[in-house]
Amino acid sequence: MPHRTEDIEIGLLLEALYQRYHYDFRHYARASIKRRLLQARSHFNMSSVTALQERVLHDPEMLPRLLGFLTVQVSEMFRDPSYFRALREQVLPHLRTYPSLKVWIAGCSAGEELYSMAILFREEGLLDRTLFYATDINPEALKAAEAGIYPMDRLRKFTENHQKSGGKSSLSDYYTADYGRAVFDKSLRNNVVFSDHSLVTDAVFAEMQLISCRNVMIYFDRGLQDRAVGLFKDSLTRHGFLGVGSKESLRFSRHASAFSEFVPEEKIYRKREP
Amino acid sequence: MSAPPDRAVVIGASAGGVQALLALLPSLPADFPWPVLVVLHVPADRSNVLAGLFEAKCSLEVKEAEDKETVRPGVVYFAPSDYHLLIEENGDLALSSDEAINYSRPSIDVLFESAADAYGERLVGIILTGANNDGAAGLAAVAAAGGVALVQDPAAAYARTMPQAARQACNAALVLSLERIADYLKGLKAE
Incomplete structure (x- = not known):
């Protein structure tokens, strides 16, 4: 299946995060990381994943906020x-x-x-x-x-x-x-x-x-x-x-x-x- | 090993879902050529008995989905309780413990949206009985990607909220009785 634009954008953003900040999500299971990135895009009111990438590349303060989406984990004490x-x-x-x-x-x-x-x-x-x-x-x-x-x-x-x-x-x-x-x-x-x-x-x-x-x-x-x-x-x-x-x-x-x-x-x- | 199938059936159900699925899954023949992925809301408890319950009544193999497992045609996969189920574009199943969506984990929307990405028009999405809105956005995503969207007739469903919400969110959805949905699935071909 030919790659959709959004999937190309996601690959590029993950590459940018790695090259700029050394956070490496490139080999995370893609379906979940995509969900999280699209949530972040809509939370930050960005028109596209590319716009999100532009922002995080140029604004280091954006990084922790994006990491909050990419690494979000909900756990419990004594889970299981x-x-x-x-x-x-x-x-x-x-x-x-x-x-x-x-x-x-x-x-x-x-x-x-x-x-x-x-x-x-x-x-x-x-x-x-x-x-x-x-x-x-x-x-x-x-x-x-x-x-x-x-x-x-x-x-x-x-x-x-x-x-x-x-x-x-x-x-x-x-x-x-x-x-x-x-x-x-x-x-x-x-x-x-x-x-x-x-x-x-x-x-x-x-x-x-x-x-x-x-x-x-x-x-x-x-x-x-x-x-x-x-x-x-x-x-x-x-x-x-x-x-x-x-x-x-x-x-x-x-x-x-x-x-x-x-x-x-x-x-x-x-x-x-x- | 042969390449993973390039098509799938995804089914979402909640309240009354066990009965509805019992009217549907056992009618599928042993040589059914598509994989079937199911999210059924059950109380969050690890002792998941769904796969065993259906395995005994189905001609198809039925199992609980495992992380990183490659999907096979003619197998029914149930999402484990307390985990989201997703499908990757390479045909691997993936689980996630991300937060609940609409109070649901597993979430029908999460499965359907990832399946719409992975399979596009070679996907059949089915929303059955249920008392919440999970699956409505997912079914719309299935249809938007060119897949087939089916909804159990709310008038005949044990709980009508979920099929009604799905129908409203997805204009392209066909509203069918369980029998007709079963007929539709039995008509699916290998190619």
Whole structure:
């Protein structure tokens, strides 16, 4: 099928973003990125994707606003409670045997998963010996993650999820209510490094016992998924654990054989012996 | 492996959708030459039983759509609950956990709009019973790209809001009974 003008424009805008700012969305799954770009175009009242490209190329202040559209992620604390239950009951008993731990939340967005994980580790008595890396490509998301503040109306769902995950405490122990917002306890992030890191262009930076990267790789094309999974493989210690989203799988990956299924129904994998 | 098909049927349904689909999908023959992609709104819960329910009653293979899976003709793919389903131009399925559209995830609009992009005139879009407006914009996109737009007769639908909204948004849509929609699909040829 011949390329439509709009598809050409989208390809050019992604190329422009890469060359000008080194944000590389060129190998994101195209149908979703197109939806997001068209949303941005209409939000910014641009007559075309080309007009949007012109604006972002010449106005650096436009970049974070566009990134907000391209990387938007809506998550919940303890999303998929059974995933956290499996970590608690099946993965943490192995992690307990290490004197110190490194855990990577890759694509942490506004921090919901990070705080969930920190609470889980505190409940299990592992928080003090764990260093968390929370990474994302969107600086605004990292700021939000570092702040750890969520609208109070989301807390009902978070609390329900936490209980279903086998939570041993009350979620309200970890935040204070402040004018309609829940402000999470900063002691949860004493040992958290927030960092700008791209699964597309950046490299291994530490050796982890656990990596959680959920609903991030579904936005990548197959080649990029392979790159990300390869990065995880190289970042994990022997027998390290990798958790991906409930509808994600390593099955189609070039690196599938480097992992065994540890809790298949929760998409928790374990690195095999080299 | 043969090239992925260059055509598809997309179906959207909400309230009353299971019954409507049970009147439609089991009537398709085992050699039905098009892939069928379905968004059916169900409560957001991971234990998705739809594919199993329909698999038992259909001659076609029925499965839950998986990310990066290449579509095959004669297979019915259901969007998993709590994820949007899209189709890429290369014939790969894609899932997304982007925000709900019109309170819906999966969203019929998201599937239909991506399918309209991928298949153009070689696409049949069908809106069945439902009590919200999801799918109206999607069906209009199907028709605008030259595809065939079908709507279940609202008067005979379990919930009429969705087919009515789709008809209003899409002048080109044909309003048909479930039986006639089934007949139309059975008449689709491999070429």
